[in-house]
Amino acid sequence: MKTTINISILTIAIGGLIWLLTACSAAPAETPIVTVSIEPQKYMLEQITGDKVDIRTLIANGANPENYDPSLTHIMNLRKSIGFLRMGNIGFEAALLDKIRQEDPELPIFNTSEGVVPVTGTHSHGHGHGAVHHEEIDPHTWTSVKNAKIIVRNMLDAMVKIDPSNKDYYRRNYERFAQRLDSLDRDFESRLAxxxxxxxxxxxxxxxxxxxxxxxxxxxxxxxxxxxxxxxxxxxxxxxxxxxxxxxxxxxxxxxxxxxxxxxxxxxxxxxxxxxxxxxxxxxxxxxxxxxxxx
CATH class of the missing domain: 3.40.50.1980 (Nitrogenase molybdenum iron protein domain)
Incomplete structure (x- = not known):
């Protein structure tokens, strides 16, 4: 009788272990995180990545990037990311890059405005009376459909590098979105001529x-x-x-x-x-x- 009980307990224990191992192996893998600087980037990147990645934004809608200071939470989210796609010339990004490289020097970082012909002079400033005024690059590269074509191409190249297993999926989505951008640009040119x-x-x-x-x-x-x-x-x-x-x-x-x-x-x-x-x-x-x- 005692032997029968022990065998039953052992059988239940083994069954429970098998169920636990099966349940763990069947659990969905955690969606990788990619961080961007601003919400318009998130919109553009989602057109390429779909639901393959979880896109986090450093600046929430309504915040002012001119005086933004990333919180510890944002830094921690960046450490969980498989890549950081920065806008390119927003002021807070330069200071943030130093912190990122100290915390996680291996994190892939991409400038999504690379290749955009810059506008300068809109954000000129000086230091005191009579000082020479320094012309900075206008950071608002995303407020342009023509620039967006360059930005999303940079995003595609970045995603292919950091997540090559989904490169074909990303490329198909990119082609569709690029066609949409071309259509928008033609429409704007016609209407604004x-x-x-x-x-x-x-x-x-x-x-x-x-x-x-x-x-x-x-x-x-x-x-x-x-x-x-x-x-x-x-x-x-x-x-x-x-x-x-x-x-x-x-x-x-x-x-x-x-x-x-x-x-x-x-x-x-x-x-x-x-x-x-x-x-x-x-x-x-x-x-x-x-x-x-x-x-």
């Missing part, structure tokens, strides 16, 4: 590449840091906008200075709210084009 040479106003210089793409002129009312402008600078901006018949004021309601609304009201401009850091990158690009071609 008759508006070439027109001026529009922004507070923060976020549409430099878009303006360059389609022969438009961006008048910057504020500055790269979204700080208050002097009365002298505002007067010059008003005169400049008047002389070039600007009719639209693009503003970021959560980030722009309170002077932005006052200025647009004084000029009688049509105000259009934009969010260059929105996840829905394509919708933002279409909304900007719609606003300019509405007149």
């Amino acid at each position: 008759s508006h070439a040479g027109e001026h529009f106003m922004v507070w923060h210089p976020s549409l430099s590449y878009f303006a360059r793409d389609y022969g438009l002129e961006q008048i910057t009312a504020g500055n790269a840091e979204n700080k208050e402008s002097s009365l002298t600078m505002l007067r010059k901006t008003i005169d400049h906008a008047d002389s070039h018949s600007a009719s639209i004021f693009f503003y970021q309601k959560d980030l722009d200075s309170r002077q932005a609304e006052v200025l647009s009201d004084q000029l009688g401009l049509r105000k259009v709210s934009i969010n260059p850091l929105s996840y829905d990158w394509e919708a933002e690009m279409c909304a900007i084009t719609d606003a300019i071609t509405a007149d």
